[in-house]
Each structure stands twice: as structure tokens, then as C-alpha cells.
Amino acid sequence: MSHMKELTKGLFKENPTFIIMLGMCPTLSVSTQVSNALGMGVAVIFVLTCSNIFISMLRKVIPDSIRIPSYIVIIASFVTVVEMVMHAFVPAIYEALGVYLPLIVVNCIILGRAEAFAGKNGVLDSALDGIGMGIGFTMSLSFIALIREVIGAGTITLFPIGSFSGTITLPGLSASPVRVMTLAAGALLLMGYLKAFFTWKSTKGGKA
């Protein structure tokens, strides 16, 4: 039962993006297209889960005073793995993510979970925590990307499978999209409104 809780808390109750507000930089910068958001999400899930497992396994070996540098080295190793794998197999997404892929190293979600959870808990719980938080991050990232892409470009970009080109074009919207949503300003405005929406929802829930 409690293991299940570690997995699901990252999805809604402690959603890294909307509730704890961690890892804002990649959230806003790669959410211009749904496919980029999914690619980033998969990379973060992998790094977060692996680093959580490793840090949890090594938590009794790593001296307390140098734990942060050790965590960063572990995380950076996995980021390098992801970078090389993505470069080899999905070059298009690798190009689109650009500088934000190596920047996963300094994504606060990963170091934050290492410090707050994996450094204190067992391997299984840490792995589940990593997967849950990673999925929560991917969900909110894709959610923001979906809104931005639909309103800002009138399309939904997924992955090309067979004869399907990978892009769904929405009639009407794609002819005259609200271009600002795909730009930096739109991302910040949308984030502000979404955060206000979630605050409103949680305070309403508290009163009821």
C-alpha cells in the first residue's frame, strides 16, 4: 500500500511542476511542441529513476559533507547516457531540445528528489518515487505543451508512425493561430494563469 503511495504522490498531490514548482526552466522552454515535451519527459523519467536508485543504494557510503557533489556526479553521468542515446536514435528530438538536454543536470527536480527522498529512503521506494515524479513532470509538461501548441500553432505534433506524418492539424485554428502562445511571453503568461487555477482549486478543496 505504502509503495503505491510513493508512486502516485508525484502525479497530483505533489506534482513537481504545479505544486512544488521545481524544474521551471525546461518546463517552459521545451513545451512549444507536444513531441518535444514527451521527449524531455522520457529523458527526465530515466535520469530521475536511475539517479534515485543509485543514490539510494549509495546513501550509506556517501559521507554527509560531500553528498551534493556526489549526487551531481551521479546525475551528470546518467544525463550523459541519455544525451548519447538520444543523439544516436532520435536525432530530431536531440536537435530540438538543444541546450536543455544537458541542462537536466541542474534541473531542480532531480537534485531535489535526491536530497529530499532518495538520500533517506530504501531502493524500492526511491525508484517508485523517481518514476512517479518523472511521470508527474511529463504529464504537466505535455499538458502545457498541448495548450501552447493547439492555441499557438493549431497543430499537435506527435511521432511519425507508418503513413501517419506525426502532425495533427486542427482546422480553423491553424489558419489564424494565437502566435504569442508559442513564444516566450505566452509560456510565462500561461504558467501564471495555470498556477492561479491550481491555487484556486486547492483552496476551494480546503474549504469544502
Place this chain on the structure above:
Amino acid sequence: MSYIGILVTYIFVQNFILVQFLGLCPFIGVSKNSESAIGMGVAVTFVTAIASVVCWAVHTFLLAPFGLEYLRTISFILVIAALVQLVEMVIRKMSPGLYKALGIYLPLITTNCAVLGIAIINIDNGYNLLESFTAGLAAGLGFTMAIILMSNIREKLDMTPVRKVFQGVPIAFISAGLMALAFMMFDKSLLTNLGLV
């Protein structure tokens, strides 16, 4: 690109916060009052400028000659972490006053995306030593400008009645969005028109 071109690019056209979203966490977290915003801005500028130079040197003299470019991410983050520690120690010895002002912000800078970001961007763009330094300095100045403007806006916002759900972070994001709209004025054509490319 000329040095002035690089300065204008990273301060305005590619402003780290409002255009590239690098360093957003401290931008929202530390912009509540202008004093701490200035402290954070100066500390970041200091570190981005030095880190640009050191990371460039590490890449050019240690990684590239041995074909170890894939170790870029891991070596840069270690260099930056060590550098921040070093800067902290040096400032504490040399100028206790400055240390008192910057002290609490320095450790936070290791995980600031802006620092690792500019180091990687320098390498990706193939800048030389001086260009890297200029880009690092400009990125830091752009960050400082944005965070100081933001802190002044937030100080004013504290005095105004804001709907309860928008208080704090949401209104900060929306203000930043409006600032980013204004910054769209600075685009690539600015560089061309000024003859800086």
C-alpha cells in the same frame, strides 16, 4: 560577430530569463525585494563570466585534444561546482563585506541553469576565449537586469490589491510574461539594423 554584437545579443535579444528561460528558479524565488535581487544578479554575473572562461579552457585544452567531448556535461558541472566554492572562499577572505552581501546566494548558483547554459552555448557556438568571456558577462548582465526589474515590479505589486488566487507566484509569472512581451521588441533585426552581425 563583434563583441558589442555578442553583448547586445545576450543582454537583450537572447535574454536568459525572458527569452530562453534559463535561471528561472532564482528569478522567481529571489526577486521579492530589490536588495536581494541585486545581490543575486551580481553573484550570477560574476560566476557566469568566470565559468565561461574556465569551461572554455577545460573544453579546448583538456577535452577536445583527447576526443572526450562527450564528458562535457559532467566535467562542466564539476568545474562550476568547484568554481563556486572557490569564489565563495576567495570572497570571504578578501572582502567580508561583499561576502556578507552575496554569501547566501553563492551556493545556490551551482544549480542555476544560466551558468551551465552559457558554458554549453559558448562551446556550441564555437566562441573563442574572449568571445566566451563577453557572452558570459552579457548573459549575467541580462539576468541581473531582468531580476532587478522584476523585483521592483514585485515591490510595487505588494502595495496593490491582487486577487487572492493570483497572489505571489502566479502574478509574478504574469508580470514576467508581460515583460517578455516587451522584450520581443529586441529581435534579430535589431542586430542587423545596428550593423552588429
